[in-house]
Amino acid sequence: MKKLIFVPQDIANSIWQASIELGKEGKRIETDDLIQKKANAMGGYDKAIGIATAELKINGESITIINSLAKGRTSDLLIAKVVAEESLKAHYSKIERLMAMLNGLQTLSKLVNNVPQGD
Numbered sequence: 001m002k003k004l005i006f007v008p009q010d011i012a013n014s015i016w017q018a019s020i021e022l023g024k025e026g027k028r029i030e031t032d033d034l035i036q037k038k039a040n041a042m043g044g045y046d047k048a049i050g051i052a053t054a055e056l057k058i059n060g061e062s063i064t065i066i067n068s069l070a071k072g073r074t075s076d077l078l079i080a081k082v083v084a085e086e087s088l089k090a091h092y093s094k095i096e097r098l099m100a101m102l103n104g105l106q107t108l109s110k111l112v113n114n115v116p117q118g119d
């Protein structure tokens with residue numbers, strides 16, 4: 001069976017790289033920007049649905065189809081809303097993955113540094 005060899009310097013380099021990536025991904029400005037995009041998309045969609053529904057009611061459309069027609073008129077905004085929501089979720093997910101990787105690397109580093117060095 002082949003022995004796994006962990007080089008402390010390689011682990012340290014991996015920790016450093018993960019820290020840099022986490023710092024880039026976790027920039028508050030980017031997070032705030034994604035939150036703002038999500039809020040704008042949600043607000044725009046809700047507003048457009050309300051306007052479309054009101055216009056359809058004023059124009060005397062059948063109550064049973066107003067909701068479907070309003071959704072059809074605002075489908076592009078719904079797409080923008082979903083994209084904004086998923087972008088923010090992906091951003092948070094990447095931060096969580098990077099934090100988990102960093103945690104694992106730190107644990108591995110502690111284990112490797114505590115192993116007696118045999119000759």
